[in-house]
Amino acid sequence: MKPYWLIWHMIWRGALWTTFLGAVFGGIYGTSVLVIIAMTDGGFFGSFSSPGDIGIFFFIFAYAAGFGACIGGFLGGTTGGFAGLLIGGITLYRFTPLTDPARYRWVVRWISTLIIAGGVFCGSPIFMVGLFGFGEPFWAGFNLLVFAFVPASLAALAIWRTSTRITRWYESDTMAARITALSHSSSAP
Secondary structure (H helix, E strand, O other), rough: OOHHHHHHHHHHHHHHHHHHHHHOOOOOOHHHHHHHHOOOOOOOHHOOOOOOHHHHHHHHHHHHHHHHHHHHHHHHHHHHHHHHHHHHHHHHHHOOOOOHHHHHHHHHHHHHHHHHHHHHHHHHHHHHHHOOOOOOOHHHHHHHHHHHHHHHHHHHHHHHHHHHHHHHHHHHHHHHHHHHHHHHHHHHH
């Protein structure tokens, strides 16, 4: 397989799988953050005075799920494409003649997961500072947990799964090429 073709396949597979997982995790994360905000002091549960107002809360809840899924899908596709490029580079640099598939899977999963999760863990607080400013409440441990650790953990889970899918595709494609080459060489006179 040509190097540019290998990189292309890994980028689009990474972007596709991580977009899907980012949308799922983003929808769950968006509703979870909404529930946390609603249940804290100063949340908006106190503003619902009649039972009919609960429909408004469910509308906001569904909106948060959809908004989280859109943001998660967009960020997932972006990080997944980058992870595919990273996996392709590692594959071309160290594992082009694939001799040890188990080691290949292990190395690629750990390197891609640590780099992507580390980037999200460092990038999320910077994004939140840009959104909310440098105020003292942001640096509280709970906010750091909600806005840095949880997104980094979700990104790590998504990239781990995506890199597993990509490496298994490369293994099966490499094995299919070997079988085809062996069948052609054995049929030659």
